Amino acid sequence: MTALTLKQISKSFHNHPVLHQVDFSVQPGEVHALIGVNGAGKSTLVKILSGDIQKDHGSIRLGERDLDIRSPMDAKREGISIVVQEVDTALIPTLSVAENVTIDECLHGPSFFSWKKRKQTARTLLSEVGIHLAVDKLVSSCTLAEKQMILIARAIAGQVKFLILDEPTAPLSEVETATLFQVIRRLTDRGVGIVYISHRLNEIKTISDRLTILRDGKVITTQNTSEMEHEEMIRAMLGKTFSPSSATPHKKLGKPLAEINQFHVHSTGQTLSLTVYEGEIVGIAGLVGAGKTETARALFGADPHDGTWTIKGTSHPIQNPQQAIRAGICLIPEERRKEGVLVDFPVVQNLTLPSIRKLSPKGWINRRKEILFAEGLIERLGIKTPSPFHSVRRLSGGNQQKVSIGKWLDTHSHLVIFDEPTKGIDIGAKEDVFQLIRELARQGKGIIYFTSEFSELLTIADRILVMDHGQFVSEWKNEEATMEKLMHAATGGYYGTSAQ
Numbered sequence: 001m002t003a004l005t006l007k008q009i010s011k012s013f014h015n016h017p018v019l020h021q022v023d024f025s026v027q028p029g030e031v032h033a034l035i036g037v038n039g040a041g042k043s044t045l046v047k048i049l050s051g052d053i054q055k056d057h058g059s060i061r062l063g064e065r066d067l068d069i070r071s072p073m074d075a076k077r078e079g080i081s082i083v084v085q086e087v088d089t090a091l092i093p094t095l096s097v098a099e100n101v102t103i104d105e106c107l108h109g110p111s112f113f114s115w116k117k118r119k120q121t122a123r124t125l126l127s128e129v130g131i132h133l134a135v136d137k138l139v140s141s142c143t144l145a146e147k148q149m150i151l152i153a154r155a156i157a158g159q160v161k162f163l164i165l166d167e168p169t170a171p172l173s174e175v176e177t178a179t180l181f182q183v184i185r186r187l188t189d190r191g192v193g194i195v196y197i198s199h200r201l202n203e204i205k206t207i208s209d210r211l212t213i214l215r216d217g218k219v220i221t222t223q224n225t226s227e228m229e230h231e232e233m234i235r236a237m238l239g240k241t242f243s244p245s246s247a248t249p250h251k252k253l254g255k256p257l258a259e260i261n262q263f264h265v266h267s268t269g270q271t272l273s274l275t276v277y278e279g280e281i282v283g284i285a286g287l288v289g290a291g292k293t294e295t296a297r298a299l300f301g302a303d304p305h306d307g308t309w310t311i312k313g314t315s316h317p318i319q320n321p322q323q324a325i326r327a328g329i330c331l332i333p334e335e336r337r338k339e340g341v342l343v344d345f346p347v348v349q350n351l352t353l354p355s356i357r358k359l360s361p362k363g364w365i366n367r368r369k370e371i372l373f374a375e376g377l378i379e380r381l382g383i384k385t386p387s388p389f390h391s392v393r394r395l396s397g398g399n400q401q402k403v404s405i406g407k408w409l410d411t412h413s414h415l416v417i418f419d420e421p422t423k424g425i426d427i428g429a430k431e432d433v434f435q436l437i438r439e440l441a442r443q444g445k446g447i448i449y450f451t452s453e454f455s456e457l458l459t460i461a462d463r464i465l466v467m468d469h470g471q472f473v474s475e476w477k478n479e480e481a482t483m484e485k486l487m488h489a490a491t492g493g494y495y496g497t498s499a500q
């Protein structure tokens with residue numbers, strides 16, 4: 001069994017260097033974590049390895065043999081598979097789960113294959129990754145977590161020797177993450193080498209044997225994970241010390257701001273009532289599949305529902321997102337790349353779109369004002385972009401996310417709904433997002449914060465509701481809530497029982 005080694009890899013995009021002489025290697029049977037802040041160059045490095053991007057300089061070797069990887073097929077032939085961050089673009093939504101899982105066999109395998117056998121292969125691969133899905137189901141109707149598992153099942157098909165996982169747990173809950181870790185351990189026992197990218201340092205500590213830290217496209221260090229403490233990792237990633245904010249202190253809330261009463265969400269079949277107060281951050285915790293995204297979309301008028309919002313005492317029937325925005329409600333969606341940004345438009349237009357009326361009161365757009373406005377947001381959010389005119393597609397995943405959040409910050413909204421706002425963003429940016437949410441609350445806006453990252457709610461929310469099967473099953477004030485209580489409620493009591 002031989003190691004996969006990258007030596008002196010350099011890469012520039014449009015004369016903008018993003019990787020500088022990077023050395024990186026992964027041994028068979030090890031989990032090697034690759035960490036760094038948004039835009040550090042992690043995805044670029046692994047995409048070079050998987051043949052999605054061409055390196056400018058350097059070499060890739062398998063043992064003593066030089067590899068010439070010019071396409072994903074070249075990488076596959078060498079047993080290198082990747083599960084990319086952009087889950088949606090990697091799947092074909094109009095095909096079934098079985099077709100997506102076995103797509104490589106379909107495209108590159110024998111011209112005749114049995115449909116029955118293909119479905120069986122898909123079932124076996126899916127059960128290997130710990131998920132039981134109807135294989136005839138269309139991928140378009142799968143949740144983000146299911147799509148992630150489909151991609152992992154596809155990646156482990158065939159003779160995989162090295163598997164690259166680029167933020168695999170971003171759409172997964174704690175429970176699903178634990179299942180994924182079991183899969184990873186089974187693979188490493190078989191001798192598969194794993195390159196693991198994540199912003200969640202707890203995961204890195206749990207699952208990886210070694211880690212490499214990238215900063216501004218350069219390797220800062222490669223070490224055994226057990227020899228590095230969290231604080232040291234963060235310092236190396238950021239290049240400075242970092243002090244996380246403590247839990248939200250108890251604060252006095254304003255008047256009732258936004259209210260739903262007997263609001264029926266068609267997709268979950270549940271009926272909800274909720275009042276959000278001025279300046280309040282209401283956290284809604286739920287595992288993947290608990291109905292959070294479906295509820296968030298219905299509350300924003302994007303999905304069918306019966307019921308109205310009462311905002312500042314006025315009733316608003318909201319049949320579509322446009323009416324929601326007019327009523328002062330905005331949603332920062334979970335699937336940001338698909339729904340939250342216009343990827344082929346520049347950063348400036350993405351950031352100014354919701355504020356366009358404010359920026360063009362006389363009906364024509366003042367470009368100077370527009371750019372200044374965008375530059376202000378770029379600075380406040382620390383968006384890493386060479387210029388405001390750079391297209392969003394060319395930003396790193398985390399920076400795309402910041403654009404999707406940033407565009408709502410200076411709008412005249414009353415209620416801001418966040419669906420998994422910190423997914424895929426680094427620890428420094430997460431802190432920036434918390435500060436921005438607190439700033440919105442200080443301005444008197446109401447916040448609804450849906451997440452499967454329960455610990456975040458203990459830091460940011462004033463009140464925490466737990467959602468299961470689309471229903472609110474428990475509610476606590478921040479100071480009464482604990483991780484155990486939240487997990488117990490979210491798993492229908494399972495977590496507490498199994499933990500005993």
Ligand SMILES: Nc1ncnc2c1ncn2[C@@H]1O[C@H](COP(=O)(O)OP(=O)(O)OP(=O)(O)O)[C@@H](O)[C@H]1O
Nearest residue numbers: 013018038039040041042043044394395396397398
């Ligand atoms: N196709 C592209 N064209 C131009 N620039 C790009 C392209 N892809 C990536 N970049 C730039 O390369 C840099 C590194 O991006 P990369 O996606 O590798 O970072 P990352 O460490 O994976 O970040 P994240 O944690 O946000 O996913 C970023 O500044 C990004 O804007």
